[in-house]
Amino acid sequence: MTTKDPYRGRRIVAAFLLMMGFVLVLFRLFSLQVLQAEELTARADRQHRKTVTVEGGRGGIYDRQGNPLAINMDVPSVFGVPASLENPSGVARDLARVLHIRADEIEKKLKQERSFVWIARKVDPEQGRSLERLSLDGIGTVLEGRRFYPKGPLLAHVLGFAGMDGQGLEGIERRYESYLRGEKQLVVLQRDALGRTVFPKGLNEQAPAAGHTIMLTIDEVIQYITEKELDEAVAASKAKGGIAIVMEPRTGAILALAISPKFDPNIVKGISADRWRNRALTDAYEPGSTMKVFIAAAALEEKVMEPGTMVYAENGRMTVANTVIHDHEKSGWITFAQVIQKSSNIGAAKTAMALGEERAYRYLRAFGFGERTEIDLPGEAAGLVKEPRDWGRRSLASIAIGQEIGVTALQLVTAASAVANGGWLMKPYVVSDIRSSQGQVVAQFGPQVRRRPISAETARTLTGIMEGVVTNGTGSRAAVSGFRVAGKTGTAQKIDPQTGAYSSTLFVGSFTGFVPAEDPRLAIVVIVDEPHAEAWGGVVAAPVFRKIAEQALPYLGVSSRAPVRLAMASY
Amino acid sequence: MKAVAVIVGVALLLLYVWERNEIVRAGYHIERLKEKKVVLQRERDGLRVKVSALTAPERIARAASEKLEMMPPRPGQVVLVRARPDIPVQAEDKDKDKDRPAGAELRLAKYDAVGKMP
Numbered sequence: 176m177t178t179k180d181p182y183r184g185r186r187i188v189a190a191f192l193l194m195m196g197f198v199l200v201l202f203r204l205f206s207l208q209v210l211q212a213e214e215l216t217a218r219a220d221r222q223h224r225k226t227v228t229v230e231g232g233r234g235g236i237y238d239r240q241g242n243p244l245a246i247n248m249d250v251p252s253v254f255g256v257p258a259s260l261e262n263p264s265g266v267a268r269d270l271a272r273v274l275h276i277r278a279d280e281i282e283k284k285l286k287q288e289r290s291f292v293w294i295a296r297k298v299d300p301e302q303g304r305s306l307e308r309l310s311l312d313g314i315g316t317v318l319e320g321r322r323f324y325p326k327g328p329l330l331a332h333v334l335g336f337a338g339m340d341g342q343g344l345e346g347i348e349r350r351y352e353s354y355l356r357g358e359k360q361l362v363v364l365q366r367d368a369l370g371r372t373v374f375p376k377g378l379n380e381q382a383p384a385a386g387h388t389i390m391l392t393i394d395e396v397i398q399y400i401t402e403k404e405l406d407e408a409v410a411a412s413k414a415k416g417g418i419a420i421v422m423e424p425r426t427g428a429i430l431a432l433a434i435s436p437k438f439d440p441n442i443v444k445g446i447s448a449d450r451w452r453n454r455a456l457t458d459a460y461e462p463g464s465t466m467k468v469f470i471a472a473a474a475l476e477e478k479v480m481e482p483g484t485m486v487y488a489e490n491g492r493m494t495v496a497n498t499v500i501h502d503h504e505k506s507g508w509i510t511f512a513q514v515i516q517k518s519s520n521i522g523a524a525k526t527a528m529a530l531g532e533e534r535a536y537r538y539l540r541a542f543g544f545g546e547r548t549e550i551d552l553p554g555e556a557a558g559l560v561k562e563p564r565d566w567g568r569r570s571l572a573s574i575a576i577g578q579e580i581g582v583t584a585l586q587l588v589t590a591a592s593a594v595a596n597g598g599w600l601m602k603p604y605v606v607s608d609i610r611s612s613q614g615q616v617v618a619q620f621g622p623q624v625r626r627r628p629i630s631a632e633t634a635r636t637l638t639g640i641m642e643g644v645v646t647n648g649t650g651s652r653a654a655v656s657g658f659r660v661a662g663k664t665g666t667a668q669k670i671d672p673q674t675g676a677y678s679s680t681l682f683v684g685s686f687t688g689f690v691p692a693e694d695p696r697l698a699i700v701v702i703v704d705e706p707h708a709e710a711w712g713g714v715v716a717a718p719v720f721r722k723i724a725e726q727a728l729p730y731l732g733v734s735s736r737a738p739v740r741l742a743m744a745s746y
Numbered sequence: 747m748k749a750v751a752v753i754v755g756v757a758l759l760l761l762y763v764w765e766r767n768e769i770v771r772a773g774y775h776i777e778r779l780k781e782k783k784v785v786l787q788r789e790r791d792g793l794r795v796k797v798s799a800l801t802a803p804e805r806i807a808r809a810a811s812e813k814l815e816m817m818p819p820r821p822g823q824v825v826l827v828r829a830r831p832d833i834p835v836q837a838e839d840k841d842k843d844k845d846r847p848a849g850a851e852l853r854l855a856k857y858d859a860v861g862k863m864p
Contacts, residue, residue: 399803
């Protein structure tokens with residue numbers, strides 16, 4: 176006999192309900208895992224993963240001895256989230272105290288209807304730490320790479336500078352931007368519920384490579400000497416400015432390039448472009464008497480003149496095409512060597528006339544005037560050498576004395592180097608090699624011959640004549656004790672912007688030369704723009720040449736051949 | 747047999763859970779080390795900037811002249827010498843040279859003046 180279960184019906188109902196519940200759960204599971212799987216996986220990924228762009232640091236710039244001239248450092252940038260600020264005025268006051276920015280300026284930014292505003296970018300690390308201690312709601316910091324030029328104004332015109340977003344804007348920074356900039360890479364990070372990074376996607380992910388390192392031919396010490404002596408000369412002569420370049424004549428490597436006045440590439444805000452322009456290669460000027468060297472080179476090479484050839488200097492006054500050419504010293508018959516040593520305008524004009532237009536033009540172009548030297552720096556000018564068909568009746572005489580021709584300081588020192596090294600026109604350069612962030616050399620630059628304007632014999636003869644400029648001529652203040660110096664002074668009248676004619680008060684004094692004359696190690700050009708009082712190149716520029724050479728030669732270990740008397744110690 | 751299979755299954759499951767846990771823990775540790783590395787790199791870069799600024803020729807020259815009262819050598823004050831290994835070292839006369847600083851004569855004998863600095 177079986178007893179009837181009084182709860183059977185209830186159990187069936189309960190079981191049914193349970194079953195329905197399970198079915199519902201299974202259905203929901205099926206819906207989530209299968210039907211909506213793709214969409215939900217994507218949504219989870221978006222929430223767990225964060226993709227950020229990471230950029231490797233900008234590469235450094237170093238001198239030939241490995242001394243850093245431009246380096247990168249991560250510094251804090253301060254941002255605000257206006258929407259989450261309850262008291263923008265109070266926050267602005269706190270920020271102003273730390274960042275030394277006016278509170279009303281910050282407040283204006285914080286009251287904008289934006290979700291993100293920059294308050295100050297690339298601030299001092301100490302200011303960043305102070306802000307962290309304040310811990311202000313709605314204010315945060317992120318790290319950004321900032322460019323530092325630890326030597327301040329040293330070599331500023333060559334280095335250039337990088338902008339706020341780390342892009343090169345001038346000089347080496349601009350020219351080698353593609354090498355200096357670090358690699359950009361997208362990195363996927365996994366985050367936990369609190370937003371912390373749990374693990375990068377894949378352990379083998381490499382950090383983006385830093386930018387390449389640029390090694391310069393510049394020597395920090397010679398650069399310092401050159402800048403110091405140029406600045407002192409510019410200040411002493413109350414000049415508008417000055418340029419000095421030191422080159423290795425055998426290679427074309429630039430050891431120093433100084434422009435006065437200087438600027439600090441760490442603080443470029445508010446400085447005009449005129450101040451940071453590298454005038455040694457962007458600005459052409461009428462060189463004056465230094466041009467006589469190259470006319471003389473052509474005359475010697477073409478055998479139009481010899482050092483002993485007699486030239487009549489017309490007692491200091493000669494008429495050419497209804498204009499008068501003067502000499503500052505009245506002379507009668509002088510040798511061709513004396514034409515250069517006494518810097519006779521009449522003698523130089525007669526030399527050019529003997530040479531003829533076509534040959535004079537050909538040699539000027541052969542020495543690199545009127546074309547870019549192709550130095551590895553941006554903004555180089557070609558200068559101005561008109562073609563003979565555009566010359567007037569006086570042009571040949573004018574060009575011989577450095578008028579009606581525009582040259583850059585860089586062209587001048589490169590051409591002087593060609594005389595110094597036996598006749599080879601070299602391509603000047605400032606970057607010796609480029610290295611990867613791991614130190615491997617990726618590109619190397621060495622001496623490059625462009626052409627040979629004169630023979631070794633002509634160069635030797637001309638060097639002898641140029642030595643006379645320093646021993647017996649206008650460049651005596653360039654003489655370096657114990658060394659043979661070859662050079663040429665130049666004093667050029669500037670065009671008066673008011674009248675359009677040559678000014679009687681505005682001059683450019685210059686000296687171009689090399690030392691030691693018998694085995695040149697340094698070719699130097701010094702240009703002093705608009706000196707007051709004494710404007711002669713032999714007075715304002717030649718002493719700068721001497722001072723640079725006096726300090727740079729011992730630094731390079733170049734010894735004089737002068738006899739030495741040793742006082743032997745006795746005991 | 748079934749019990750063994752269940753135990754092995756559970757053990758494998760626990761091992762998997764433990765492994766996942768260790769991976770996450772290692773991930774956090776790596777991230778902490780990375781942050782520390784960034785801090786140290788910033789410190790290194792800061793020191794590098796400071797060293798470069800302190801070794802600037804202008805600053806050294808100023809310190810040498812103002813603090814140490816040094817000045818550049820005058821013409822003729824610097825004499826370059828070249829080593830002459832071919833010349834034998836002179837025999838030392840101890841009685842004559844008793845006040846001489848050690849090695850002074852040795853240097854004079856072995857080096858030749860080759861040039862004078864400007």
